[in-house]
Amino acid sequence: MTVTGRADAVFLAFARALRSAGVDASAERVHAFLRAVAEVGPARVYWAGRLTLCGSREDLERYDQVFAGTFGGAPGERRVASPGLRLTVRDARAGPRSRTVDGPEGPRAAALAGSAEVLRQRDIAGLDPAERAALRRLLAAFALPGQTRRTARRRPAGRGGVDPHRTVRELLRHGGEPARLRHHERTERPRRVVLLVDVSGSMAPYADALLRFAHAAARGSRTEVFTIATRLTRVTRDLSHRDPDLAMAALARAVPDWRGGTRLGELVREFLDRWGQRGLARGAVVVLLSDGWERGDPELLAAQMRRLRRLAHRVIWANPLKARPGYAPLAAGMAAALPSVDAFVEGHSLAALERLAAVVKGADDA
Amino acid sequence: MDGPEEVRARLAETGYLVDDGLATACFLALRLHRPLFCEGDAGVGKTALAAALAEALGAPLIRLQCHEGIDASQALYDWDFPRQLLHLRAAEAAGAVDAERVESELYDRRFLVVRPLLRALETWPSVLLIDEIDRADDEFEAFLLELLSEFSVTIPELGTLRAEVPPVVVLTSNRTREVHDALKRRCLYHWFEHPGFDRELAIVRRRLPGVSARLAEQVTGLVQTLRAEDLLKPPGVAETIDWAEALDALGASEVDAELALATLGSVLKYREDAERARGALPAALKDA
Numbered sequence: 247m248t249v250t251g252r253a254d255a256v257f258l259a260f261a262r263a264l265r266s267a268g269v270d271a272s273a274e275r276v277h278a279f280l281r282a283v284a285e286v287g288p289a290r291v292y293w294a295g296r297l298t299l300c301g302s303r304e305d306l307e308r309y310d311q312v313f314a315g316t317f318g319g320a321p322g323e324r325r326v327a328s329p330g331l332r333l334t335v336r337d338a339r340a341g342p343r344s345r346t347v348d349g350p351e352g353p354r355a356a357a358l359a360g361s362a363e364v365l366r367q368r369d370i371a372g373l374d375p376a377e378r379a380a381l382r383r384l385l386a387a388f389a390l391p392g393q394t395r396r397t398a399r400r401r402p403a404g405r406g407g408v409d410p411h412r413t414v415r416e417l418l419r420h421g422g423e424p425a426r427l428r429h430h431e432r433t434e435r436p437r438r439v440v441l442l443v444d445v446s447g448s449m450a451p452y453a454d455a456l457l458r459f460a461h462a463a464a465r466g467s468r469t470e471v472f473t474i475a476t477r478l479t480r481v482t483r484d485l486s487h488r489d490p491d492l493a494m495a496a497l498a499r500a501v502p503d504w505r506g507g508t509r510l511g512e513l514v515r516e517f518l519d520r521w522g523q524r525g526l527a528r529g530a531v532v533v534l535l536s537d538g539w540e541r542g543d544p545e546l547l548a549a550q551m552r553r554l555r556r557l558a559h560r561v562i563w564a565n566p567l568k569a570r571p572g573y574a575p576l577a578a579g580m581a582a583a584l585p586s587v588d589a590f591v592e593g594h595s596l597a598a599l600e601r602l603a604a605v606v607k608g609a610d611d612a
Numbered sequence: 613m614d615g616p617e618e619v620r621a622r623l624a625e626t627g628y629l630v631d632d633g634l635a636t637a638c639f640l641a642l643r644l645h646r647p648l649f650c651e652g653d654a655g656v657g658k659t660a661l662a663a664a665l666a667e668a669l670g671a672p673l674i675r676l677q678c679h680e681g682i683d684a685s686q687a688l689y690d691w692d693f694p695r696q697l698l699h700l701r702a703a704e705a706a707g708a709v710d711a712e713r714v715e716s717e718l719y720d721r722r723f724l725v726v727r728p729l730l731r732a733l734e735t736w737p738s739v740l741l742i743d744e745i746d747r748a749d750d751e752f753e754a755f756l757l758e759l760l761s762e763f764s765v766t767i768p769e770l771g772t773l774r775a776e777v778p779p780v781v782v783l784t785s786n787r788t789r790e791v792h793d794a795l796k797r798r799c800l801y802h803w804f805e806h807p808g809f810d811r812e813l814a815i816v817r818r819r820l821p822g823v824s825a826r827l828a829e830q831v832t833g834l835v836q837t838l839r840a841e842d843l844l845k846p847p848g849v850a851e852t853i854d855w856a857e858a859l860d861a862l863g864a865s866e867v868d869a870e871l872a873l874a875t876l877g878s879v880l881k882y883r884e885d886a887e888r889a890r891g892a893l894p895a896a897l898k899d900a
Binding site: 270272274275278281282285286290293294296297298300301302303306397398399400410411414415417418421422519523524525526528 | 615616632633636637639640643644646651679680681683685691693696697700701704711718746749751786787788789790793796797798800801802803844845
């Protein structure tokens, strides 16, 4: 079946629309898409596009939206989402506000309202030289070797177990004469670090610094970053720009819920269901950057934190409020979470964040 | 095969029921010679698809199970060192003098241990299943990327071996980690959903023809209800089949609350899930 040039133009416009919706539809993918449409015919353009242009489950949701926008409505062959389907990001169910005995409302929120606006603007604004210097210090803090785990992969070494492959190869090279024994040992790898950054209203004054911290942390490989407020959003990809300003701009676009309320328990559960239990949190160092103000049921947070601790290698909680004089973890969420936390550290200043980086990398507990 | 409909019919003959999306995916994988990257929850039939494709094509299924630390000598080829040594000793005992000849004989094809990837390149037709790619590490992914784009392998001692026609490749991932984009870009991406009631019932009936119709219907209905619950690990189709099989083995032709609870372990694998289900089951049984 041939596809006319005009139809091609429609498909290319569709691919462009997908790209601007955040789906990574590269030229190679678009080429495959056009070939696929030519093979299966325009009647199956939905599937031809979905199979070739999408690369992850997160893309599918955006794909469906853009497809409906371009080709008008869902084709008959589209499947209805099953009831068991969990969406990428989910609005936390709005709970009764009366439960928030010590929520962020009250004097604190009023005092912070102004700085929250600053946050949004500064996210896209550039860094001044002093901030760049601060960022370099953070990067240096993350250059520590980090906590490692032994992997199944082996590499040649001076001592350790005998490496039969290289030994016998050597032997063959010498015409079968016994040669020197070659050894190998297991390699070590840094543990994965998972950051859950609270960007809700009560964290507004700190969110900016914490996200820059996350960006510095994500520079090394094997770091995953999520933001939590009313939704859970995976931002690892948005932070992958080397330039901190570009990364922050990408992040500002990706996160839909700046300054919303926090439902920590539900979002930690969301994280564990969708990512953590499958393997992301297994054996990892999981860091929560939050003030622990929980609008939902603290018991749920406690249960999810216990679950997280069973999966993770270490659970670290950084709370910017900890440094305040006379602070005690009385907020219901914080108190519920603490028994499952391995290290409880501060996170209010650059020095504290450097300290946190060291703790993440395996220094002694704070 | 001429179109997705034919793929669907051929797969149905093997007992694997696909929807329109998956039929299109398989058809395109065959036509465009692109690997099919299957992602989805455990037990939704990703691995079974490769087996069904192999059967439908009348081709051998060559399976590579990935694990951490897997490397080329386990996945591609290796030399049979003990046999090489034996050969060397035998040549020595026979008084061989031509050292060069002995050496070239040492790296003869017959001493090559062919592993799944090389076997798939050399077998046509064949279906290559690279199972649970997310368990392998980055090094192996990079290696695989090269192999899947060229479909050729260079063995220093033997030269380059190239697949005349690329094998049908199915990669599966349980999403324990994100597989690199460069690898995904070369593949068709298909996300496996849990099937709806009708298709799941048809699958159960197809896989377990001996089970009573009423039992199959009830079990499918119950599993569909359980999936809607907020479970740590929602059961897959594999668990539905296991459950129906377990009940059938107990001689049941119908489920009641007692039987369902007694065999709950074949569907739900977490204590928290089982407890939640205990509450939901009696009501669900009334509907089923």
